[in-house]
Structures are given as C-alpha cells and as structure tokens.
Amino acid sequence: MFFFTETPLSRRYPPGKLPEQRPGPAGGARARNRQQRTAALCDAALPLFLSRGLETTTVDAITQGAGVAKGSFYRYFEDKEQLVATLFAPFAEALDAALDGCAEAIEAAEGPAALFGAYEALAGDLAAAFTLNPEVVRLYLQEHRGPDEGARRPIRTLASRVREGAISLTEAAHARALLRPLPPAVTALAVVGAVEAILAAALEGELAFDPPSVIQSLVDMMLKGVAAD
Amino acid sequence: MFFFTETPLSRRYPPGKLPEQRPGPAGGARARNRQQRTAALCDAALPLFLSRGLETTTVDAITQGAGVAKGSFYRYFEDKEQLVATLFAPFAEALDAALDGCAEAIEAAEGPAALFGAYEALAGDLAAAFTLNPEVVRLYLQEHRGPDEGARRPIRTLASRVREGAISLTEAAHARALLRPLPPAVTALAVVGAVEAILAAALEGELAFDPPSVIQSLVDMMLKGVAAD
DNA sequence: AGAAAGCGTGACCATGTAGTCATGTTTTTC
DNA sequence: GAAAAACATGACTACATGGTCACGCTTTCT
Numbered sequence: 001m002f003f004f005t006e007t008p009l010s011r012r013y014p015p016g017k018l019p020e021q022r023p024g025p026a027g028g029a030r031a032r033n034r035q036q037r038t039a040a041l042c043d044a045a046l047p048l049f050l051s052r053g054l055e056t057t058t059v060d061a062i063t064q065g066a067g068v069a070k071g072s073f074y075r076y077f078e079d080k081e082q083l084v085a086t087l088f089a090p091f092a093e094a095l096d097a098a099l100d101g102c103a104e105a106i107e108a109a110e111g112p113a114a115l116f117g118a119y120e121a122l123a124g125d126l127a128a129a130f131t132l133n134p135e136v137v138r139l140y141l142q143e144h145r146g147p148d149e150g151a152r153r154p155i156r157t158l159a160s161r162v163r164e165g166a167i168s169l170t171e172a173a174h175a176r177a178l179l180r181p182l183p184p185a186v187t188a189l190a191v192v193g194a195v196e197a198i199l200a201a202a203l204e205g206e207l208a209f210d211p212p213s214v215i216q217s218l219v220d221m222m223l224k225g226v227a228a229d
Numbered sequence: 230m231f232f233f234t235e236t237p238l239s240r241r242y243p244p245g246k247l248p249e250q251r252p253g254p255a256g257g258a259r260a261r262n263r264q265q266r267t268a269a270l271c272d273a274a275l276p277l278f279l280s281r282g283l284e285t286t287t288v289d290a291i292t293q294g295a296g297v298a299k300g301s302f303y304r305y306f307e308d309k310e311q312l313v314a315t316l317f318a319p320f321a322e323a324l325d326a327a328l329d330g331c332a333e334a335i336e337a338a339e340g341p342a343a344l345f346g347a348y349e350a351l352a353g354d355l356a357a358a359f360t361l362n363p364e365v366v367r368l369y370l371q372e373h374r375g376p377d378e379g380a381r382r383p384i385r386t387l388a389s390r391v392r393e394g395a396i397s398l399t400e401a402a403h404a405r406a407l408l409r410p411l412p413p414a415v416t417a418l419a420v421v422g423a424v425e426a427i428l429a430a431a432l433e434g435e436l437a438f439d440p441p442s443v444i445q446s447l448v449d450m451m452l453k454g455v456a457a458d
Numbered sequence: 459a460g461a462a463a464g465c466g467t468g469a470c471c472a473t474g475t476a477g478t479c480a481t482g483t484t485t486t487t488c
Numbered sequence: 489g490a491a492a493a494a495c496a497t498g499a500c501t502a503c504a505t506g507g508t509c510a511c512g513c514t515t516t517c518t
Contacts, residue, residue, distance in 0.1 A: 020493090053381075055285045056284045072496060163435075190447060218419060303506090
C-alpha cells in the first residue's frame with residue numbers, strides 16, 4: 001500500500017540540478033536526500049519571497065531558513081531563477097494538464113451542454129491546483145507582472161501560458177457561438193483579471209465571505225457578462 | 230497669458246525634501262532648480278523601474294540616468310521610497326479627485342440616469358488620469374501587489390485607495406438597486422481586476438484593437454455582468 | 459556687501475551579497 | 489574494499505550598493 005502514503009506526484013518538486021556521473025540509483029540515498037534538500041530550500045524560500053519580494057530575498061536568507069549551508073544551495077540549484085522554476089513546476093504542470101484537458105474536451109464536445117461541462121471541469125481542476133499550494137499562487141499574483149528578468153522569468157512564462165490558454169479557450173467558445181460578440185482576447189483577459197483580483201483578495205484574507213459563495217457570485221457575474229443569451 | 234504655458238498642476242511633481250531655513254522665494258532660482266532636478270530624477274527613474282523593477286533599480290543608476298551626482302539624489306529625496314511617492318503624487322491626486330467627484334455626484338443624483346452619468350464621468354476622469362502619464366500606470370500595475378515594504382509602500386497605499394474607492398462606489402450603486410444582488414466587494418474587485426488586466430495588456434501593446442473599441446467591449450461586458458436588468 | 463544657508467560633486471566608507479573552494483565525510487560503482 | 493564521485497560546510501573573495509562628507513560654488517537674506 002505504499003502508493004497511498006506517497007505525496008501526489010504533482011506536489012513533488014523536480015530536481016533542479018543533477019550530478020553528471022553518479023546521480024545514484026532511483027530511490028537511493030542520494031535521490032532521497034536530493035528530494036528532501038530541494039524541498040527544504042523551496043519551502044524556506046516561498047515565505048521569504050512573499051514577505052520580502054522575489055528579487056530582494058537573498059540566497060543567504062534562504063539557506064538560513066532551510067538550515068543548510070550556503071554551498072548546498074549551489075549544489076542543488078544553478079541560481080535563484082532555477083529555484084523559482086522548481087517551486088512553480090508542480091503548479092505549472094497542473095495548470096497545463098487542466099488547460100490541455102479542457103481543450104480536448106472542447107474538441108470532443110457535441111452540444112452546448114458538453115461545452116459548459118468542459119469549462120466547469122476546468123474550473124474544478126484549477127481550484128484543485130490552487131488548493132495544492134495556495135502560497136505559490138499568492139507568489140504568482142504578486143510577481144507575475146514584474147519585469148521578465150532574472151528570477152522572475154519562470155513566473156512570466158507561466159503568466160504567458162495562462163493568458164494564451166485563456167484566449168484560446170475563449171476563442172473556442174466564441175467559435176461555437178457560446179459567447180456574446182466581443183473580441184475573444186478582451187473577454188479572456190477581463191475574465192482572467194477578475195478571477196486573479198478576487199483570488200488575490202481572498203488569499204490576503206480581505207474578503208469577508210466564504211469561498212463557495214464568492215465563487216458562486218463570480219461565476220454568476222461572468223456568465224451574465226460574457227455568455228450569449 | 231503665462232498660465233497657458235504652465236504645465237498643468239497635476240503633472241507637476243511636488244518637492245520631496247525641503248531645506249529647513251532658506252528654501253528660497255517661490256518662483257526663485259532655488260524653487261525652479263528644485264522642480265527641475267526633482268523632475269529629472271523622477272523621469273530618469275521611471276523607465277528604470279519598468280525595465281529592472283522597483284527594488285532592483287539602484288540610486289546610482291537613477292542619478293546616472295538623470296546626469297547628476299549621487300549626492301544630489303539625497304539632497305532632494307530622503308530615499309527611493311520618497312522618490313516613488315513623488316512620482317505617483319500627480320496620479321494619486323487625480324485619482325482622489327475623480328473618486329471624490331464621483332462620490333459627490335452620486336450623493337446628489339436623483340434618478341438612475343444621473344447615477345450612470347456619475348459613473349461615466351468617473352470613467353472619463355480615470356481615462357484622463359491614465360493618459361496623463363501612462364508609464365506611471367504601467368509601474369502601478371507592475372508593482373501594486375508586491376510586499377508593502379520599502380520603496381513599494383506608496384504604491385500599495387495607492388492600491389488600497391483604489392480598492393476602497395471602488396468598493397464604496399459599488400456599495401452606493403448597490404444601495405440604489407442599480408446592481409444585481411451580488412456582494413459589492415466581489416463585484417468591485419472583479420471589475421477593478423478586469424480593467425487592470427485589460428489596461429496592462431493594452432499598455433504592453435498586446436491588444437490588437439484600438440482603445441475605443443476595447444473600452445466599448447469592456448464596458449458592454451461589465452454592464453451586462455454587473456448591472457441590474 | 460557679507461555672512462549664512464543651500465547646492466553640486468564624486469571620492470569614500472561600511473555593509474551586504476553572489477558565488478567559489480578547500481576540507482572532511484558519505485555514497486556509489488566496480 | 490577501494491577508487492571516484494557526490495555531498496555538506498562555512499570561510500573567503502570580489503564586487504556592488506546605500507549613504508556620507510569635505511570642498512568649492514551659488515543663492516538668499518539682512
């Protein structure tokens with residue numbers, strides 16, 4: 001029954017940097033240790049990124065937080081950018097899966113009911129991805145419009161995928177006459193922006209409503225604003 | 230006719246730091262010089278903030294960009310935070326005026342037509358404020374969700390005012406039964422988020438439509454989604 | 459006019475940071 | 489079991505940055 005006790009794959013951080021000649025056997029001491037150290041560094045970095053900002057957080061602060069020596073950081077990561085990429089990898093993977101799944105479901109859908117079902121499934125998948133590690137989502141919301149430089153690059157890449165995915169799904173809905181005759185890009189970006197703003201406020205504890213009722217209101221509002229009659 | 234050649238007051242940066250004993254006569258050499266230097270530093274800082282980020286931009290880079298010695302920065306500003314506050318002052322002033330004006334117009338409004346007029350006027354005022362200095366708006370969009378620390382503090386303060394203003398205006402509309410029965414805070418934040426997302430995309434040149442048609446689509450979408458039938 | 463305050467400059471200092479490396483230990487591989 | 493590779497550590501280097509300051513010039517004020 002070991003597979004029940006394993007962390008779900010999508011929560012696991014991938015390795016950042018691998019040794020050339022002797023990475024060690026899978027499941028061996030080195031692999032286990034690598035996983036543990038990688039996770040310790042990422043988990044120590046995340047709250048620091050949130051409280052001080054991505055660029056102003058130092059490698060020293062991260063290693064101190066993780067309780068390891070500075071040299072260890074550079075054994076497991078090339079630099080801060082690679083750590084950030086690692087930190088976002090599980091979320092990025094879940095997001096891609098959700099977007100791809102929705103695109104396929106739309107492709108296969110026959111009637112409007114199946115189409116709405118595809119979007120509903122997407123919303124559910126996204127909610128699950130957010131719940132996986134909400135702090136990572138907070139970091140995304142905090143940094144995703146900053147300059148595409150250095151450690152922020154992986155976040156900007158993710159932001160591009162979000163925008164492009166939203167636009168392409170909106171175009172699919174538009175092509176099936178599910179939406180009012182507005183430019184799909186405008187519709188998509190407005191919806192993404194609205195969701196992100198609500199999400200940011202909710203994650204900061206600035207919304208005095210329980211999540212289900214907020215989601216209900218948001219979906220209601222967006223359908224009215226965006227969907228064809 | 231000198232008042233026609235003056236820069237509009239709202240475009241002028243206020244002084245950052247003032248000398249204690251001899252600030253000099255208004256309109257005198259010192260006042261003129263102070264204005265010029267303050268503006269040069271702010272104008273040099275803005276593009277650097279946009280390309281490198283607020284926190285990673287150094288005082289050295291700013292003074293080099295402005296073509297002045299480092300010591301001059303510290304004569305006119307306490308630190309980077311005060312420069313940022315100065316940079317946003319004209320925009321913050323215009324925003325406050327627009328919000329206050331709208332609140333007053335709502336207070337005085339008798340019928341729904343006057344209310345919609347108030348919101349239209351707000352939209353116009355905001356558009357004017359954005360046009361005043363779009364790069365400042367870009368910087369706001371880039372940084373407004375970062376940690377409320379150091380140089381970013383003035384931007385976070387502005388962001389709070391935006392949120393609070395939007396919520397309070399939405400509550401006013403809600404109280405007059407202009408909106409569908411959704412929580413005003415959710416409605417307000419969603420609208421602000423949608424506008425900000427579209428604005429960000431437009432300012433980055435990522436929207437292949439002319440501004441008027443985008444605004445038309447956005448208003449259309451939001452009214453349908455938010456307004457009572 | 460002359461004293462006092464403000465201004466402009468860039469060298470300078472103290473501090474903090476990214477990244478390296480020599481050393482000793484553990485794991486892998488054969 | 490022994491050689492080679494990987495690992496953990498923290499001192500160390502090289503450099504960048506925030507902020508200061510002494511000096512010479514300009515403006516203000518009386």
